[in-house]
Amino acid sequence: MSHKVIIPIGPYHPLQEEPEFFRLYVEGEQVVDIDIVIGYMHRGIEELSEHKHFDQVTFLVERICGICSTSHPFAYVNAMEDLAKIQVPERALYIRTIIAELERIHSHLLWLGLAGHFIGYNTVWMWAWKYREPILDCFEMITGNRQHYAIMKIGGVRRDIKDEDTPILKKTLDELVPAVDMFKGAVMDDPVIKARLKGIGILTKQQAIDWCVVGPTARASGINIDVRRDDPYGAYDRVNWSVIVEKEGDIFAKTVVRILELYESIHIIRQCLEKMPKGEIDANIKDIPPGEGIGRVEAPRGECFHYVRSDGTNRPIRHKIRAPSYMNVASNKVAAVGGTISDAAITLAAVDPCYCCTERLAVIDRPKNKKIMSGWDLIKLSQEKTDKLKERLERWRT
Amino acid sequence: MSLAEQIKDRLVDKIIEFYQHSSKRIYISINPEDLKEITKIFYKELNLRFCTATGIDTRRGFEILYHFSFDRTGEIISVRVLIEDKKKPQIDSLATLFPGAEWIEREMWEMLGINFIGHPNLKRLLLAEDWPEGKYPLRKKG
Numbered sequence: 001m002s003h004k005v006i007i008p009i010g011p012y013h014p015l016q017e018e019p020e021f022f023r024l025y026v027e028g029e030q031v032v033d034i035d036i037v038i039g040y041m042h043r044g045i046e047e048l049s050e051h052k053h054f055d056q057v058t059f060l061v062e063r064i065c066g067i068c069s070t071s072h073p074f075a076y077v078n079a080m081e082d083l084a085k086i087q088v089p090e091r092a093l094y095i096r097t098i099i100a101e102l103e104r105i106h107s108h109l110l111w112l113g114l115a116g117h118f119i120g121y122n123t124v125w126m127w128a129w130k131y132r133e134p135i136l137d138c139f140e141m142i143t144g145n146r147q148h149y150a151i152m153k154i155g156g157v158r159r160d161i162k163d164e165d166t167p168i169l170k171k172t173l174d175e176l177v178p179a180v181d182m183f184k185g186a187v188m189d190d191p192v193i194k195a196r197l198k199g200i201g202i203l204t205k206q207q208a209i210d211w212c213v214v215g216p217t218a219r220a221s222g223i224n225i226d227v228r229r230d231d232p233y234g235a236y237d238r239v240n241w242s243v244i245v246e247k248e249g250d251i252f253a254k255t256v257v258r259i260l261e262l263y264e265s266i267h268i269i270r271q272c273l274e275k276m277p278k279g280e281i282d283a284n285i286k287d288i289p290p291g292e293g294i295g296r297v298e299a300p301r302g303e304c305f306h307y308v309r310s311d312g313t314n315r316p317i318r319h320k321i322r323a324p325s326y327m328n329v330a331s332n333k334v335a336a337v338g339g340t341i342s343d344a345a346i347t348l349a350a351v352d353p354c355y356c357c358t359e360r361l362a363v364i365d366r367p368k369n370k371k372i373m374s375g376w377d378l379i380k381l382s383q384e385k386t387d388k389l390k391e392r393l394e395r396w397r398t
Numbered sequence: 399m400s401l402a403e404q405i406k407d408r409l410v411d412k413i414i415e416f417y418q419h420s421s422k423r424i425y426i427s428i429n430p431e432d433l434k435e436i437t438k439i440f441y442k443e444l445n446l447r448f449c450t451a452t453g454i455d456t457r458r459g460f461e462i463l464y465h466f467s468f469d470r471t472g473e474i475i476s477v478r479v480l481i482e483d484k485k486k487p488q489i490d491s492l493a494t495l496f497p498g499a500e501w502i503e504r505e506m507w508e509m510l511g512i513n514f515i516g517h518p519n520l521k522r523l524l525l526a527e528d529w530p531e532g533k534y535p536l537r538k539k540g
Binding site for chain 2 (some may be wrong): 225
């Protein structure tokens, strides 16, 4: 007997920052359609920005995201520097790069922990977040804040990295490498994780092109794009690193891309600390001429895009912001359909939106409009599938 | 051949204005009727990636900038169209060419009140369901 049920995922939870609402249409075990509803946290920032001074906007856009909080101000200052053709001091470019890469490390570790939690590997969750903590301490040491670092400024940065901070930063990175090695081994060599994540939530290369996805979601589907290399900003064209690309497009590929990117980030920061010249950190910009500018950065989730138009006054007349998840979340329409309910939580989570949403899953029988399963039940379902696979693999071995 | 040259070469009779702000930022103005045809060339032949679109309410009418990225060289080309009819603004939808344009067109529809002809699913994206009909937050007053 099959009847179509609807599974609402989201939208509200006291812990979450970015509520999204996924309405899954399910037949038996299979997801047949999905409806994505966003806008619960629409704060009108584009409109607000038109009422703020150019310098204030930097702090306004920092409030867009609580996880990758430096990406938006970084893209905004890039847009302003494109508009006004500003030359930024060398040292400031290196400092911006270091902050952006530290942020990528902490964001990827946060994702890895939550992905582990969703498939029933709570040890990965605890450990990933444990190793994320020293990175946040580095932020506090350099900028004064663990989140919302307020380091960006049009024409430079607001704080310098002190000489005595450099060895602490280097030591933290040295201690992080064995941890990343451990995660790499835990994910890439574990037969259960392979069986659990391979071949599910696939986004093919053509689908990735059609949905215009960006960042790790695109790179895991074989699309070789990275703003840091293609349209260099900061100091990315002054250091050596490589872009990680996988072909499969499944969740395993997305995980591998993120883990290997951790190594690249560590590599970039180490080179920046070596090469960073002494000198000014701010170009002291006073006026913004009329014109338009586009700035973009590779945020942990993908390309973050800002367009600013100025008419010569001290406020923008239009400020368009496009976050990477805007493109990536929409692609769930193809990635989740055709999969099973037990894979839905991890598939929706694989593009790295805000996770707390997926914690609030509930299965409702539509004809009776009765709740038959809660969010916690669905996570349990996902974890049980991992356990079953584990048992099966054990049996094969013996 | 750089992207700027390729585009000048291909679209010579369609471009009203060509402006290169810097080595990686190009702006072209076109007529709204040519939008779909030009986007098809961009997307299918030149393999440009659609980034997003910016809708602006100006004195002369509604201006839309479609931003495309050429990832091989890191150039961004912004296609500018001006919809002069402020009473009943409308333009062809790009969502029929690639689904990645669906959300941003829904957003411009609810924020500026521009109708996208042929959009498969034109409904609210960010505004609440009980938001009053006919009120567009990003339209300038007066």
